[in-house]
Amino acid sequence: MYINRTVFSEEHEAYRDTVARFMDEELVPSHAQWEKEGIVPREAWKKAGDVGILLPAIPDKYGAPGGDRLFSSIVIEEQAKRGLSGPGFTLHSDIVAPYILAYGTEEQKQAFLPKMAAGEMIGAIAMTEPGTGSDLQSVKTTAIREGDEYVINGQKTFITNGINSDLVILVTKTAPDLGAKGISLILVEATREGFTKGRNLDKIGMKAQDTAELFFDNVRVPVTNLLGKEGTGFYMLMQELAWERMQIAIGGIASAESIIEETATYTKERKVFGQPIAGFQNTRFKLAELKTQVQIGRVFVDKCLELIMKKELDASTAAMAKMWCSDLNCKVIDECLQLHGGYGYMWEYRVARAYADARVSRIYGGSNEIMKELVARTFD
Ligand SMILES: Cc1cc2nc3c(=O)[nH]c(=O)nc-3n(C[C@H](O)[C@H](O)[C@H](O)COP(=O)(O)OP(=O)(O)OC[C@H]3O[C@@H](n4cnc5c(N)ncnc54)[C@H](O)[C@@H]3O)c2cc1C
Structure with a gap:
């Protein structure tokens, strides 16, 4: 059990159910095949558009769901929980589309946003x-x-x-x-x-x-x-950095939570020396430490989400969240992979794929070294 989250409303949780169902039915079964092909087919994008998973926070007058950034966070979380690292929905919906919404002419918005919301145009x-x-x-x-x-x-x-x-x-x-x-x-x-x-x-x-x-x-x-x-390109790029970096933090914590849960289950099933590895003190303490750290990260991320909704999240706090959560997710996955033994190194295991998927989160979206620079500047 983690502390109850309070950022989402009932409407958000209903949306989460829709997103979760769609991902379980339409994305999870094909993801391993897409990994072999190196791409997510356009039909999957169109299906995502049909159920309202693309451009969650763009107004409905552009054919989008018309939600807020918590709706976007739900898509990020549900994707991360399932290890669905293939569909580049978040970049399309929550990085590309917001620039068009914020800085585009009405003509540009009409030309691109409805098609992007429908998954007919990929950004x-x-x-x-x-x-x-x-x-x-x-x-x-x-x-x-x-x-x-x-x-x-x-x-x-x-x-x-x-x-x-x-x-x-x-x-x-x-x-x-x-x-x-x-x-x-x-x-x-x-x-x-x-x-x-x-x-x-x-x-x-x-x-x-x-x-x-x-x-x-x-x-x-x-x-x-x-x-x-x-x-003014550089100025525009700087405006949404806090939200863009939070997207990595949100995905990181959701991924870490789900990997811990999966590992807890695995360690109960796997027997070594006649007993489940969940019975060893090392396993119990390791999972307890990881869960504690993820809980702390979760509270921080949810606080940042509250600030996002109030448009009060500053760039250096978002940089802290991006850096901390991506580092933590990589650490959690590494420790959980260890608890899986050799099976953790096999691609068919979720933890192995998560290990490979997560590494880039410390590099892109501004590397974690650049995040430290941003935080350090608050002392200047
Ligand atoms: C899978 C993936 C997807 C990506 N998607 C996109 C995308 O959609 N669009 C896009 O434009 N880019 C994308 N990128 C690029 C990504 O944003 C860059 O890789 C990232 O910004 C780092 O730049 P670089 O690779 O040139 O590394 P470099 O800038 O060469 O950095 C190399 C090392 O030097 C460190 N370093 C650099 N400057 C400093 C400093 N001032 N102080 C201390 N250390 C420093 C870095 O932290 C890093 O460790 C993607 C990258 C990957 C791997």
Whole structure:
């Protein structure tokens, strides 16, 4: 038993039931196959759109469920609990769509959000380049204005939903000589000439999620594809960082809780030296320590969720949550894998896949070293 959670209303919990049922029926049975294929098929996205799992926190006038960020948190939690690391729903729904909602023109919102909510259009965001990850200001991709068009040249890598993507928010320099002030966000449809998708990258985990290189070779888009104002891209990217980082924290705690539960069950069933391994003091103490730490993390995450709902969560607190929860999840999974013995190292066991899936959470969304920098700056 964990302490009762108080952040969600009855309406949220009803939504959780719908999400859970959908995932159990439509995603869980196929996930292992998608891991082999390296991608989640578009039909699964459309089904998710049909039941209202995509864009949970986008207003219903755009064909979306019209909920709040707690609805989004529920999708993240239920996915993490089941180890469904393939569908890139969260990036699509809670990173890409919010930029369009916040900074798009009404025309852009109407063109993209309803299709994204229906799962007919899959979104990605392309910041990282082969030479630039943490240091975003140094991106080299350029978008040079020629009349009523931008001409885009450059390369991106590690892009989630990259292969499936129909629409990419591209982080680019419209003023290449400037640093942060030269950055703009441009919406690029995958159908544009000169835009090509490279390899589906071979990762150590999150095997069912497509992660790709993207290439832009004299890609022309109309200036109406600019998101927000020229030169304000970096500012826009900074605005939603707290929520984006919380998404990793929320998934991390939900994953850790579920792995502990599964491990507790496993240790009761597995007998060694004539007794269940759950009977050894080491097992009991280890699970007790992990559960205690996860409970502490859970309370912190729920407090952050309350602050999100009040629009009061600051960037450094979100950085703490991202860092702490991703580190904790990796630690919990590692200890639980140990309690599984050799079976924990076998891909067919949930704990083995979780081990591989979780590692990236300490790297992406801003590495945990960058999170420490952000927290350290509060002392400056
Ligand atoms: C599976 C996956 C999915 C991803 N999805 C996306 C996506 O959808 N869109 C996208 O744009 N990007 C995506 N990324 C990229 C991800 O955001 C970057 O990998 C991440 O920001 C780190 O950048 P980097 O890989 O270039 O590492 P680097 O920036 O080269 O960092 C290397 C090491 O140096 C450390 N370091 C860097 N700067 C500092 C500093 N100032 N102080 C101390 N240490 C520092 C880092 O913490 C890290 O340990 C994804 C990556 C992966 C692996």
